[in-house]
Amino acid sequence: MPYSSFSPKARWDRHIHETGEEKSSTAIGRRIEVLVWFKNTRANPRLFIWNNNKYKIKEITYYWQERRGQETLHCFSVSTGLDLYQISFSSVSLSWRLDKVIS
Amino acid sequence: MILHIDMDAFFASIEQAINPRLKEKPLIVGSRDNRMHTVVCAASYEAKAYGIDSGMSSRDALQLCPNLEFVPAQQGRYIWISEQIFRMLEGYGFSLAYTSIDEFQMDINDSVEPQKFARQIQERIYADFHITASVGIAKNWLLAKLASKLNKPNGIAVLTDTNLTEILDLVAVGKICGVGKKTGQILSDLGVKTCLDLYLKSADFLEQNLGKYGFNLYLSLHSQERFEPAEEESRPKSVGHSYTLPRATQTPGFIRAWVRLLSEMVAQRLRAQNLLADTVHLWLNGPEMGNLGAQKAFHEGSNDGYQIYQRSLKIMAKIGPKMPKVRALGVTCSGLLPNRYLPLFEEQKRREDLLKTIDKINGRFGEGSIYPGIIGLTKRMPRI
Incomplete structure (x- = not known):
């Protein structure tokens, strides 16, 4: 097999953090409440509540998972029609977070 | 035959799939969250049209295209998506190997028609992950990898015994995996300009001029063994x-x-x-x-x-x-x-x-x- 020792995880410097200076992300990291519709074993977030405001989700643009130690984060990029947000569900705390406003 | 599946502008395509606003726009993915002081990890095809490519400093990239969109790399999601693609490909039951985070090689047998199968894989990747891949098909892993670069993006290229010399003659020798600037210069000085020139050289010639690497290059180019022989152990060097x-x-x-x-x-x-x-x-x-x-x-x-x-x-x-x-x-x-x-x-x-x-x-x-x-x-x- 070619390059049999390759592992995608080993390629990345996952715990290198930022060295100060300009940052472009708009991180929020706040706990939110989410209304989810489950269909065909998939979770589909439909609405979230942040700062007592309801945000109706019009489209889930992408779904992926990230791992942090033993914790699995189920991440969704969701569009309200006006803005795009990243929300995630933690397999450890069983809670939802609004990670950031993407645009 | 070997299928080399190479994701097109992998990180940039994922970011464009996540954020529809970035679709069809020149975009770079930076290695860190600092627009002016980072290195380009990936560039969308729209950015590549400006001459921007991986490895370039973001400052240089922004000079080439001032309205360039910027996203910092999110390693976790690329790793997960890469693993999911690998798992999906594994499901076909052929022998499969990772060659990098966005490249996979599959050894297919005669039970499938290679081009049709490649198209099926491309469609499945697009349906499941909303990104495209290019596929190269050839008799060994090195030629399959080369073929994957010939019709990017979302293309398929097949190197067969009948078209091999014709196609290799059109491709610069620097496109071969492992031939960098230095080796490319040595080969150029020896009059080896195209992949066909290289392909036609003898093992002795390549060993004399490039040492052990040249001999291995000859073996890889002419190998009928589909996958590169595994090292005795999978322990890294x-x-x-x-x-x-x-x-x-x-x-x-x-x-x-x-x-x-x-x-x-x-x-x-x-x-x-x-x-x-x-x-x-x-x-x-x-x-x-x-x-x-x-x-x-x-x-x-x-x-x-x-x-x-x-x-x-x-x-x-x-x-x-x-x-x-x-x-x-x-x-x-x-x-x-x-x-x-x-x-x-x-x-x-x-x-x-x-x-x-x-x-x-x-x-x-x-x-x-x-x-x-x-x-x-x-x-x-x-x-x-």
């Missing part, structure tokens, strides 16, 4: 990490802190594979010194970040009393052996217990949850 700083600095404490962080990252990977390394290689790059690399072999192997750091400092001490300006640095360990030694002394046992505990904490709460205090210095870039 070296483990290394490197990092490019936002700008050059000569603050000794800051540079040492980075050497320590890289040493810890290397050591953690060695411990995860139960390996010891007896050779440490330190590499520094700066505007005045250029590339400076040195290595030293030690009697005793180690997988302790502190020891690797101390060994790196010994190598660094050879540079001289004054710290030169450093822009990028790397720590690599080689001379890897399985760790079969039990600690003899109480102090060694305590150290090993400490490292095991640190690994457990980082394994549970995520990498970088606990680290030596000096690493905290890497968080703030010094002004000078």
Whole structure:
């Protein structure tokens, strides 16, 4: 097999953090409440509540998972029609977070 | 036949799929969240049209295209998506190998029609992940990889015995995997300009001019063995990490802190594979010194970040009393052996217990949850 020792995880410097200076992300990291519709074993977030405001989700643009130690984060990029947000569900705390406003 | 599946502008395509606003726009994915001081990890095809490509500094890229969109790399999601694609491909039941985070090779038999099968894979990748892939098909892994580059993006190229010479004659020799600038220049001086020129050279000719590498290149090009022969063990030859700083600095404490962080990252990977390394290689790059690399072999192997750091400092001490300006640095360990030694002394046992505990904490709460205090210095870039 070619390059049999390759592992995608080993390629990345996952715990290198930022060295100060300009940052472009708009991180929020706040706990939110989410209304989810489950269909065909998939979770589909439909609405979230942040700062007592309801945000109706019009489209889930992408779904992926990230791992942090033993914790699995189920991440969704969701569009309200006006803005795009990243929300995630933690397999450890069983809670939802609004990670950031993407645009 | 071998199918080489190469994702098109992988990281940039994922970011465009996540954020529809970025679709069809020139976009770069930076290695860190700093628009002006980072390196391009991936460029969308719209950005490539401006001459922007991976490895370029973001400052240069922005000069070429001032309205360039920027997204910092999100490693976690790329790794997960890469793993999902691998799993999906595994489902076809053919022998499959990772060649990098965005490239896979599959050894298919005669039960499928290669081109039709490649199209099916492309459609499935697009349906499941909303990104495209290019597929190269050929008799061996090196030619399949070359073929995957010929019809990008979302293309399929097949090299068969009938079209092989015709196509190779149109492709510059530098497109072959492993032929970099230096080798390309040597080959060019020898009159080898196209892939066909290279393909027609004898094993003796390539060995005489390029050494063992030339002989291996000949074997890879002409191999009927579909996959590259596996090494006797899957143990890596070296483990290394490197990092490019936002700008050059000569603050000794800051540079040492980075050497320590890289040493810890290397050591953690060695411990995860139960390996010891007896050779440490330190590499520094700066505007005045250029590339400076040195290595030293030690009697005793180690997988302790502190020891690797101390060994790196010994190598660094050879540079001289004054710290030169450093822009990028790397720590690599080689001379890897399985760790079969039990600690003899109480102090060694305590150290090993400490490292095991640190690994457990980082394994549970995520990498970088606990680290030596000096690493905290890497968080703030010094002004000078």
